[in-house]
Amino acid sequence: MTTSRGPAPRTGPESTAAGAAPAPAGDATALLTRLGRSWTWIMGSAVATLVPGVLMLVWPDATLHVLAVLVGLYLLVTGGFRFVAVFGRQEHGERLPGLLLAVLYILAGVLCLRNPLQTIAALSLIVGAVWLVSGVLTLYTAVVAKDLPHRGVVLGVAVLGIVAGIVVLALPTESARALTRLLGLWLVLLGLAEAAVALAWRAALRKAGTADPHSPAAAT
Template identity: 30%
Template sequence: MIAFRMLDQLSRNWGWIALRGVAAVIFGVLAFAWPGVTLVVLALFFGAYALIDGICALVAAYRGREGSTPVWPLVLIGLLGVAAGIATFLWPEMTALALLMFIAFWALLIGIAQIAAAIRLRKEIDNEWILGTSGALSVLFGVLMIASPGAGALAVAWIIGGYSVAFGLLLIVLSLRLKKVADRMAPKLSAPV
């Protein structure tokens, strides 16, 4: 029952998930388009993306609060995103290593939350692997960033760009699947009891 409520909340908020995906793709394309920019400018791009992603997650949590399904994972993701965005704007001159670690742990935590959601929804939806794969991609990205923080700014820009585009595309695909679920569930939810 909890998984059904979670699926209902996710499917009703499929547009916010799509927006998160689009923001990630845009951020990734910008990282590819300007790989030679200073890490400070890249940090500001990341800050804008993290802030938008966090706000979208908080809006989804707010909209889903009426149900009995816990919204704390979305609130946690949202608060982490907003905090990452604000911290990046307040201290853009952070060292490359500190910024990379911040991004790495942010991706790691988001990935773990998405894998947990995919496991919880595995019996409720088809292709839950999309959510799990985006989470695994985030975890892998975070681990790689922690393991090799000394990579040059150009390599970091390409890694971040590739991660963001892949993550964003997976979120967009997930949102389209959730829209189908929402369309399928709408008649059931509005039918008289």
């Protein structure tokens, strides 16, 4: 789950003050910062969540091996999105929760792909733990962020993640088909919620009078 904050002053190559030297075009940090503050990056993360969710719902008879691969890829891709989004944070001290979350997603994805034949209980434990921690960290960000727009939407995403994590952890499934339907449903719900966050962030940028839809927006 990606959370965004209020419109921040422009930073990066296109936002130098008068007389200041522009940031080098090849500055990787500046590029990551611009990407992390873009509402389209949040939307990309939402799509990365929706696609595997839809695949699981339309293909419920997938074997445990296929399910583990789909979940692993989802976790890896989402971890990559969250890692880049960390650079969109305005304060360096606020990047730690997002960085921890990105590392958690990536490690969980590697674990799923490294051992795709693991048991259903193990796969449920991995996904449930990731969603629960993700929801808690997103909730923390929503509470402490001073200029968070559409706080209600972000809080809703956080609560949804926490509930999803608890449900998956508390209700162990007995078959790959049942787990596929459960994970697919939650991924679709989380993806739609994250898409709502992206659209809310886009609206916040327009309300602030930002002409460039890709202008910086801090995210975790």
